[in-house]
Amino acid sequence: MLTELERQVLRYLKDRGEVGAEELENALSLPKSTLMSVLESLKSKGYLELEERIDKVYELTEEGRRRIEEGLPEDRLVNWLAGRPRTIAEVKAFMREDFEIALGWARRKRLVEVKDGLIVPKVDRANSEEAVALHSLPGKLAQEIASVLKLRNLVKEKEIRSLRVRGLKFEEDEKSVTFLTTELLVGGKWRDVKFRPYNVEAMPPPFYIGKKHFFVQFLEHIRDVLVSMGFTEVKSDYVELEFFNFDLLFQPQDHPAREIHDSLALPGVGKVSDAKLLERVKEMHERNWKYRWSEEVTSRIMLRSQATATTARTLASRPTPPVRTFTVGKVFRYDTIDATHLPEFFQLDGLIVEEGYNFRRLLGTLSEIFRRIGIERVRFKPAYFPFTEPSVEAYGFMEGLGWVEVCGAGLLRDEIMLAAGVQGVAGAWGIGLDRLAMMFSGVKDIRELYSQDLRYLRNRKVSWQW
Numbered sequence: 001m002l003t004e005l006e007r008q009v010l011r012y013l014k015d016r017g018e019v020g021a022e023e024l025e026n027a028l029s030l031p032k033s034t035l036m037s038v039l040e041s042l043k044s045k046g047y048l049e050l051e052e053r054i055d056k057v058y059e060l061t062e063e064g065r066r067r068i069e070e071g072l073p074e075d076r077l078v079n080w081l082a083g084r085p086r087t088i089a090e091v092k093a094f095m096r097e098d099f100e101i102a103l104g105w106a107r108r109k110r111l112v113e114v115k116d117g118l119i120v121p122k123v124d125r126a127n128s129e130e131a132v133a134l135h136s137l138p139g140k141l142a143q144e145i146a147s148v149l150k151l152r153n154l155v156k157e158k159e160i161r162s163l164r165v166r167g168l169k170f171e172e173d174e175k176s177v178t179f180l181t182t183e184l185l186v187g188g189k190w191r192d193v194k195f196r197p198y199n200v201e202a203m204p205p206p207f208y209i210g211k212k213h214f215f216v217q218f219l220e221h222i223r224d225v226l227v228s229m230g231f232t233e234v235k236s237d238y239v240e241l242e243f244f245n246f247d248l249l250f251q252p253q254d255h256p257a258r259e260i261h262d263s264l265a266l267p268g269v270g271k272v273s274d275a276k277l278l279e280r281v282k283e284m285h286e287r288n289w290k291y292r293w294s295e296e297v298t299s300r301i302m303l304r305s306q307a308t309a310t311t312a313r314t315l316a317s318r319p320t321p322p323v324r325t326f327t328v329g330k331v332f333r334y335d336t337i338d339a340t341h342l343p344e345f346f347q348l349d350g351l352i353v354e355e356g357y358n359f360r361r362l363l364g365t366l367s368e369i370f371r372r373i374g375i376e377r378v379r380f381k382p383a384y385f386p387f388t389e390p391s392v393e394a395y396g397f398m399e400g401l402g403w404v405e406v407c408g409a410g411l412l413r414d415e416i417m418l419a420a421g422v423q424g425v426a427g428a429w430g431i432g433l434d435r436l437a438m439m440f441s442g443v444k445d446i447r448e449l450y451s452q453d454l455r456y457l458r459n460r461k462v463s464w465q466w
């Protein structure tokens with residue numbers, strides 16, 4: 001069965017046989033894309049043929065446009081002479097910079113000859129065929145004249161593509177049968193009807209099954225990696241006391257990270273419920289940093305700026321070693337949004353507390369995490385964090401990107417372990433997850449990780465391999 005549009009096209013073709021697609025487009029006032037799909041469909045059903053044509057047309061160059069206004073130099077020369085011979089000097093004075101061209105072409109075309117220092121016209125007036133041709137542009141040109149004009153840099157070639165539509169059948173094929181019915185079978189009528197063939201190449205409509213956001217998939221993959229290494233996930237709230245975000249982590253109260261332009265303060269205050277812990281932290285700050293520690297500052301609330309705040313809370317719960325916990329969560333920092341920065345992003349922070357844990361084992365733990373994430377080559381560099389000693393930064397090698405900073409880590413300071421009242425040696429680390437996700441998914445703009453555009457998300461994939 002043909003659609004109404006297909007029938008319309010056939011009706012138009014019936015009287016004309018062959019037309020240009022552009023003509024059809026205008027006659028039926030259809031958008032080009034619609035017309036094209038109708039034509040393709042009719043073609044596949046054998047109603048018409050399509051032929052793409054490439055026509056050469058010519059158009060004026062800048063110079064061509066100027067010449068056509070003033071007249072070609074040789075024509076101007078002849079028309080100025082108006083049948084009378086003139087001296088070369090006179091002609092030069094009139095033609096100026098066009099003298100050579102004018103004389104050259106006029107002689108070649110035998111419009112003038114040069115005799116005894118005079119330029120003698122052989123015709124009274126000139127209007128060369130080139131000038132006539134130029135006036136007809138843009139359009140087609142005869143081969144010889146086209147090559148002359150091209151040589152004189154007066155025209156340039158342009159290709160115009162067009163589609164010719166040639167009708168083959170103009171009446172709709174007799175109706176074909178799609179389903180074999182009992183009636184057709186019993187009556188034997190199936191012998192006479194025409195069956196419509198299956199088109200096994202037809203594209204089915206896309207079917208979108210529900211799936212997780214690719215960034216969520218990535219975060220879950222990271223969780224699986226940590227769980228596979230014997231870690232337990234812990235969580236805490238976005239709204240955090242400065243106490244856990246900073247003080248318990250040995251970050252002094254005048255530390256620049258605590259400034260308003262770095263972390264996001266919230267109105268109101270909270271309370272540290274463990275008075276003894278509070279007392280020990282106060283003592284730790286005053287003894288080591290030598291300043292008057294303020295309980296007011298530590299009670300302020302903020303959007304946590306590092307997932308290490310969750311680690312601090314884990315320590316404050318005084319777990320008995322061995323401890324292996326991690327947290328995957330959002331953190332917040334004041335920042336201007338661009339392709340690589342957002343004021344909120346994800347961190348993975350981990351904690352290991354064990355008897356006899358040490359720095360070398362920490363480096364081993366980190367290498368193993370990265371190996372399981374898919375980063376085989378890791379390098380370490382000394383670093384500084386207020387809460388760890390010694391501290392390192394880890395760099396992972398990624399194809400096409402080189403060495404990329406992937407993590408900060410270290411052994412938690414004794415001061416912190418003492419204040420928290422936890423036995424053993426603790427290794428801690430923080431990994432920025434957004435950048436890793438960008439690298440694994442090939443996303444160039446961090447904002448895409450948070451995209452809610454379904455059309456975009458349907459085609460987004462993360463691969464766990466490089």
Ligand SMILES: N[C@@H](Cc1ccccc1)C(=O)O
Binds near residue numbers: 307385408429
């Ligand atoms: N919290 C640190 C990373 C870190 C975590 C744990 C130990 C050492 C470093 C950051 O955000 O930069």
